[in-house]
Amino acid sequence: MTEADVPAVHALERALFPVDAWPEQMFRDELSQPATRRYYVAEEAAPEGARIVAYAGVMCVQPIADVQTIAVVPEREGRGIGSAVLAELIAEARRRGAEDVLLEVRADNPRAQALYRRFGFTQIHMRRRYYRDGADALIMQLPLRAGGPAAPAGEETE
Numbered sequence: 001m002t003e004a005d006v007p008a009v010h011a012l013e014r015a016l017f018p019v020d021a022w023p024e025q026m027f028r029d030e031l032s033q034p035a036t037r038r039y040y041v042a043e044e045a046a047p048e049g050a051r052i053v054a055y056a057g058v059m060c061v062q063p064i065a066d067v068q069t070i071a072v073v074p075e076r077e078g079r080g081i082g083s084a085v086l087a088e089l090i091a092e093a094r095r096r097g098a099e100d101v102l103l104e105v106r107a108d109n110p111r112a113q114a115l116y117r118r119f120g121f122t123q124i125h126m127r128r129r130y131y132r133d134g135a136d137a138l139i140m141q142l143p144l145r146a147g148g149p150a151a152p153a154g155e156e157t158e
Contacts, residue, residue, distance in 0.1 A: 001039035001055060003031060009041065009055045016071050019133045030068065036061055037068070038092045042081050056085040058092050058101075065093030065144075067103035070112075082115055090119065090142065099145045107136040116140050 001009065010024040030037050039057035043050040056070040067089055072082045093101045104127065105112050121140040130137035 001027075001031065001041045001057070003028065005041050005052060005055075006031070008052045012052060012055065012071065012073065013069075016073070020131055022069070030057060030059075038089075039068075040085055040088055042072075042085055044076070054081045054085050056089055058089040060093055060096040060098050062097050063099040065089075065096065065098035065101045067101065070103075077111070082112075083118075086115065086119060090144075094144055099143070101142040101144060103140050104130065104137040105140060106131060107138050113138065113140075116142075 006024060006027045009027055010022070013027075014021045027039075031039060037057060037059050040055065041052045042054035044053050045051075053076045054070075054072040057068040059066045059068050067086075070082065070085060070089070072085075090101055101121075103116065103121070105116060107126065119142060121142045123138045124141045125139035127137040127139060129135070
């Protein structure tokens with residue numbers, strides 16, 4: 001992700017997460033910290049030019065990496081894009097020497113939870129009422145110390 005991507009990413013963020021959307025400046029602030037953060041976009045060709053269909057970011061402060069965000073536009077779900085960007089976040093965590101990757105996922109989002117489980121994440125905690133609408137968050141962890149999985153087990157459906 002580059003600074004030029006931020007307006008399009010923020011528009012997607014507002015559409016995909018209307019209650020919990022990050023402010024546009026937060027994306028800019030995250031990009032300004034390359035020593036500890038890395039953000040990606042996935043694009044597809046469109047008649048009007050490349051269109052962002054997914055974005056994701058990870059923060060790594062050794063020994064922990066934390067998935068900050070991951071999103072795929074609904075009309076492109078189930079095509080392996082979520083798996084590809086998650087695999088890249090995990091690879092980045094490894095490159096930065098992380099021992100574990102953590103993330104929060106809505107307790108009412110079984111599709112995302114299934115994606116994370118395919119990569120070897122397990123639930124380690126729950127944060128009650130974590131999201132603005134009162135939904136709980138599951139805290140999930142992927143250990144990397146023993147060379148944990150780099151790709152999901154089984155077929156990619158996200």
